[in-house]
Amino acid sequence: MMRWFRALLPREERFFELFDRHAQTVIQGAIALQGVLKGGEETPLYCQRVSQFENEADNVTREVLTAVRRTFITPFDRGDIKNLITSMDDAIDQMQQTAKAVILFEVRDFEPPMREIGGLVVECANLVGRALPLLQSIGPNVAMLTAITEELTKLEGRVDDLHDIGMKELFLKHRDGNAMDFIVGGEIYDHLEKVADRFDDVANEINSIVIEQV
Numbered sequence: 001m002m003r004w005f006r007a008l009l010p011r012e013e014r015f016f017e018l019f020d021r022h023a024q025t026v027i028q029g030a031i032a033l034q035g036v037l038k039g040g041e042e043t044p045l046y047c048q049r050v051s052q053f054e055n056e057a058d059n060v061t062r063e064v065l066t067a068v069r070r071t072f073i074t075p076f077d078r079g080d081i082k083n084l085i086t087s088m089d090d091a092i093d094q095m096q097q098t099a100k101a102v103i104l105f106e107v108r109d110f111e112p113p114m115r116e117i118g119g120l121v122v123e124c125a126n127l128v129g130r131a132l133p134l135l136q137s138i139g140p141n142v143a144m145l146t147a148i149t150e151e152l153t154k155l156e157g158r159v160d161d162l163h164d165i166g167m168k169e170l171f172l173k174h175r176d177g178n179a180m181d182f183i184v185g186g187e188i189y190d191h192l193e194k195v196a197d198r199f200d201d202v203a204n205e206i207n208s209i210v211i212e213q214v
Helices: 002-008 014-038 043-070 078-104 112-137 139-174 179-213
Strands: none
Touching (some): 014 043, 043 078, 112 139, 139 179
């Protein structure tokens, strides 16, 4: 009964504008992270860009959380809105953590699996960007939203595989050499894996909203 009543009330649609702004910022952050993982002399510049986009995403997140407190009727449950924007923000936070590790350890060369993960992160970000506008009209878009979240989960699984492959390759490469290089490489792999994990969290939040609204 309450769900039917809420459907009749006017809703604050500005949330979707904010979701889109955040998603576009995450996409730009993912592209910058991919640039980091290409390596070379421009690596610090790309790291700086990741941090810039992370700061912009934080600003949008604060706007969303403020709007949740001040808006009488929200598009869907306030807790779901908070969880969705927080999971999105966690994804770009992990991108920044990756960039910080790269700067800290002065890494300029990256293993092939790392670069492949960079491409998958961009795919994840683009999928989230496609999914969010569909939440404005969930009913007709259930199948598409489900397909997108399933693809996000598959990409997260692929990143897990690349993480394991990469760690094995690092071990074989450095077992008789520089242990520090193995430790640094492992640190970067762990951060990249966490980026994909956070995108999987976004997929779970989207699924939760869909289930509650349908």
